[in-house]
Amino acid sequence: MNWGFLQGLLSGVNKYSTALSRIWLSVVFIFRVLVYVVAAEEVWDDEQKDFVCNTRQPGCPNVCYDEFFPVSHVRLWALQLILVTCPSLMVVMHVAYRQDRERRHRLKYGPNAPSLYNNPNKKRGGLWWTYLLSLIFKAAVDSGFLYIFHRLYQGHYDMPRVVACSQAPCPHTVDCYISRPTEKKVFTYFMVATAVICILLNLSEVTYLLGKRCLESMGHRRRWSQRQSRLRDSCPPHALSQGEHPRDGNSVLKKASSVTVDIGG
Amino acid sequence: MSWMFLSDLNGVNKYSTGIGRIWLAVVFIFRLLVYMVAAEHVWKDEQKEFECNIRQTGCENVCFDYFFPISQVRLWALQLIMVSTPSLLVVLHVAYREGREKRYRKKLYVSLGTMDGGLWYTYLISLIVKIGFEIGFLVLFYKLYDGFSVSYLMKCDLKPCPNTVDCFMSKPTEKTIFILFMVTTSCLCIVLNFTELSLLVFKCLIKCYFQKHSSPQCVNSPTSDILNVVR
Numbered sequence: 001m002n003w004g005f006l007q008g009l010l011s012g013v014n015k016y017s018t019a020l021s022r023i024w025l026s027v028v029f030i031f032r033v034l035v036y037v038v039a040a041e042e043v044w045d046d047e048q049k050d051f052v053c054n055t056r057q058p059g060c061p062n063v064c065y066d067e068f069f070p071v072s073h074v075r076l077w078a079l080q081l082i083l084v085t086c087p088s089l090m091v092v093m094h095v096a097y098r099q100d101r102e103r104r105h106r107l108k109y110g111p112n113a114p115s116l117y118n119n120p121n122k123k124r125g126g127l128w129w130t131y132l133l134s135l136i137f138k139a140a141v142d143s144g145f146l147y148i149f150h151r152l153y154q155g156h157y158d159m160p161r162v163v164a165c166s167q168a169p170c171p172h173t174v175d176c177y178i179s180r181p182t183e184k185k186v187f188t189y190f191m192v193a194t195a196v197i198c199i200l201l202n203l204s205e206v207t208y209l210l211g212k213r214c215l216e217s218m219g220h221r222r223r224w225s226q227r228q229s230r231l232r233d234s235c236p237p238h239a240l241s242q243g244e245h246p247r248d249g250n251s252v253l254k255k256a257s258s259v260t261v262d263i264g265g
Numbered sequence: 266m267s268w269m270f271l272s273d274l275n276g277v278n279k280y281s282t283g284i285g286r287i288w289l290a291v292v293f294i295f296r297l298l299v300y301m302v303a304a305e306h307v308w309k310d311e312q313k314e315f316e317c318n319i320r321q322t323g324c325e326n327v328c329f330d331y332f333f334p335i336s337q338v339r340l341w342a343l344q345l346i347m348v349s350t351p352s353l354l355v356v357l358h359v360a361y362r363e364g365r366e367k368r369y370r371k372k373l374y375v376s377l378g379t380m381d382g383g384l385w386y387t388y389l390i391s392l393i394v395k396i397g398f399e400i401g402f403l404v405l406f407y408k409l410y411d412g413f414s415v416s417y418l419m420k421c422d423l424k425p426c427p428n429t430v431d432c433f434m435s436k437p438t439e440k441t442i443f444i445l446f447m448v449t450t451s452c453l454c455i456v457l458n459f460t461e462l463s464l465l466v467f468k469c470l471i472k473c474y475f476q477k478h479s480s481p482q483c484v485n486s487p488t489s490d491i492l493n494v495v496r
Binding site for chain 2: 019022026030031038039042043045050052053054055131143144161162175176177178179180181185187195
């Protein structure tokens with residue numbers, strides 16, 4: 001399985017990420033993707049061939065294997081890793097959209113027109129929401145998959161050495177032996193632990209972003225109310241009712257970007 | 266095989282001492298390359314070729330699982346990953362310094378990769394963590410497989426095996442040679458890390474001793490000013 005393309009795509013994400021996000025990216029690539037490719041895939045390589053049942057009835061091992069492993073662990077992990085890394089691409093796409101808008105705006109109004117965004121890469125306005133949603137989605141995907149792992153397999157996160165199976169065409173309850181159960185258990189716990197770490201990193205980053213935005217808006221409101229009280233002393237009433245400060249001038253686009261900041265939270 | 270991400274560690278070369286670069290070369294050439302080219306193939310069909318002198322279904326599975334709770338190659342892969350990761354701490358710290366200089370728009374450090382202040386501590390911690398991981402994995406290896414050799418015959422009497430059966434390993438001598446090779450390179454890496462650690466600490470002590478006993482003007486030297494800014 002070629003994971004190299006994903007690495008290439010996501011190394012660009014680093015530019016737009018916070019420190020926590022970069023740690024998350026490192027954890028995902030080193031402790032999840034690399035361990036998956038190097039170790040986990042090989043451990044589950046011959047899982048059906050080495051799944052043997054104590055019976056000579058043809059079809060019995062097939063049916064029992066299918067009952068205990070409706071979807072193989074490695075396939076679920078691959079899906080999980082792909083889904084968990086995709087939200088980061090949403091952020092990259094949003095920044096690319098902003099840059100494209102900026103470029104088209106400059107083509108329309110000339111190179112000296114005021115810019116739409118103070119800095120297209122900074123997390124303001126819509127980009128902040130995209131980033132927040134991507135974090136929540138990542139945490140949700142990881143939690144969802146942990147729950148699926150827990151419910152889908154009879155041993156939950158455990159891997160028993162022998163399972164009892166009585167599905168037709170097995171003539172009676174037969175013992176079926178799983179290959180390398182301990183090694184599989186070790187890697188399952190490893191993957192669960194790294195998923196939990198990633199969920200915690202994502203939730204910490206969400207808390208950090210929300211907290212930072214709350215503090216910023218409280219500071220902004222305090223400065224705005226201080227400015228209003230200074231304006232009442234110095235400005236004629238009609239300027240206040242127009243909602244502009246004499247120093248701001250009539251730059252519509254500058255106002256638009258500052259309004260975006262406010263609405264964006 | 267995505268081991269090629271570890272080639273990003275080549276960036277670590279810039280911020281390492283001389284011994285650090287030797288360590289990096291040992292890890293890449295004698296451990297990673299040997300692992301990829303040889304060790305993986307030696308253990309390729311280990312379970313298929315593991316045979317017990319019994320026809321009871323499930324006996325081989327159970328005995329193999331008992332003797333090899335986790336395969337040696339997987340343990341090595343984990344060891345290589347864990348041992349290479351602390352070097353990234355140094356790279357992250359340098360990137361953090363770069364970010365700080367950009368944010369404040371002035372030169373805060375003598376140079377981004379100079380081993381002073383916080384970066385010195387980061388480097389020291391990365392060395393200690395590397396030594397810890399290497400020793401930890403060696404001990405784990407020894408405890409799990411009862412030594413560093415692989416015998417050709419093992420006796421197993423777990424259920425559902427009806428009695429004590431003889432189980433035969435495949436390629437025991439080749440596996441023993443590779444295990445000893447990996448243990449040797451691991452010990453070499455421990456020695457290199459330890460030497461580097463001692464040299465770093467020794468150099469710092471000498472520098473502090475000379476700074477303390479040199480003229481008072483040196484206390485306000487640019488080096489110590491920058492050290493104070495960094496701290």
